[in-house]
Amino acid sequence: AMGKWTLEIIRRSDTTKGFQILPRRWVVERTFAWLGRCRRLAKDWEKSIASSTAWTLIASIRMLTRRTARHCQAWKTFGSGSDSRRGDTG
Structure with missing residues (x-):
């Protein structure tokens, strides 16, 4: 079992x-x-529950990785890196 469900x-x-x-x-x-x-x-x-469960898990992983990638890209763009106003070089 993957987890405890209620x-x-x-x-x-x-x-x-x-x-x-x-x-x-x-x-x-x-x-x-x-x-x-x-x-x-x-x-x-x-045809099987195991196959259906696997595809659902793959879809969930795909959603989470895309969401994480978007968050990391936004952080890379806006949250860090060089700031020309402060004179940082990188």
Whole structure:
């Protein structure tokens, strides 16, 4: 197993009227939306659970490396390097 999981089923109250925010549900939905951008995961093409799990892991790694690369590039551009106003040479 990759980790310890707990599942909490949250039911909407029958007495509540109008809009009610459900706790932390948006995090899961956002993650599924991000993974849904990968064309390989758009449909269930895999014959085994292991293969499907592997492709989901690959998609997650791809997302994290791209996000990290963008962050490092922004840091390299704006956060460090030479500043001509201070007279640094590099």
